[in-house]
Amino acid sequence: MKLSELGEFGIINLIRNITDKFKNPQQASWQQLLVGIGDDAAAWQSDNRIQLATTDSLVQGIHFDLNTVTWEELGWKALAVNLSDIAAMGGIPKYALVSLAAPGELEVENITKFCHSMACLATEFGVAIVGGNLAAAPNIVITIAVLGHSKGKSILKRSTATPGEQIAVTGWLGLSAAGLEMFKGKMSLDPETTSILRRGHLQPTPRVKEGQILVEQRVKTTIDISDGLIADLDHICQASKVSAKIRMEQVPTHPLVKVNFPNYRELALYGGEDYELLFTANKTIMDKVRQALNCPVTVIGDIVEETLPNQVTLLNSKGNVIPLKKGGWEHFRDESPKGEIA
Secondary structure, eight states, X not given: OOHHHHHHXXXXXXXXXXXXXXXXXXXXXXXXXXXXXXXXXXXXXXXXXXXXXXXXXEEBTTTBOTTTSOHHHHHHHHHHHHHHHHHHTTEEEEEEEEEEEXXXXXXXXXXXXXXXXXXXXXXXXXXXXXXXXXXXXXXXXEEEEEEEEESSSOOOBSTTOOTTOEEEEESOBSXXXXXXXXXXXXXXXXXXXXXXXXXXXXXXXXXXXXXXXXXXXXXXXXXXXXXXXXXXXXXXXHHHTOEEEEEGGGSOBOHHHHHHOTTHHHHHHHOOOOOOEEEEEOHHHHHHHHHHOSSOEEEEEEEEOSOOSSSEEEEOTTSOEEOOOOOSOOTTTSOSOOOOOO
């Protein structure tokens, strides 16, 4: 069997099964582990708090195109996607390690811009860039690891959703996917719209503070929307062994996406890379969250116990089921490059 046949998530399960076989409950590292492979970040118990760690890579030609993205945008997004994973756990990011593989003929000025932008974002969130690795390579590969810790004694996970809870998202969806369509289709939009779509795709703002507030309000289940609303909600359902129903008309699609893209619903449901937080909670907690957060919070559906044809079911305004399309990028299984600009 080839990796393309197994797919990204099949490979993750393969690795998890192998590591589980070598798990030694007598070792302190395994005894202290709280969350391993399969969530937004790994988590383990230290003396007085929960430690968090996450890593992600951006590969030239798969995740970004240097003909379109600037080096400032590339540095920003490379760190932002990792900070978003810490946000999805409700944690506080503290340290970053940056590994860069690049060809020797690359201009020093480009790396200067890349590092300056990354350092600016790190400073905004109180993160220290403390090391990493450099290597010569024919193409650019950026790998960042972020370490952090819980704000209190609790973290957010994917595996704790329960029937009866509401499903909600922060902010607006579809902006990043619309930005990608703008780039790919070389669309000519007004300068303000172009700027907003570009920033939405290339310079997302991770919801770090919002994730910490969700923990304070006793939310337990969260994921960041990187693969797409449907795909990421499916991740929650699989980890929590529940099903979900969401109502199409309640999905908060960004107004600029609605106006400029006829397929705006598809972009909001499947596009991904919005890095908003998708979470579940009972109505009482959800009401408190709405008051506590300074960003829009929209309830889009419910976690249910009943067995459904799909773990995620999409309903229209009349309550009829809308067939789901394949959503979310899956490395190895999808043949064409991801096509993201960064």
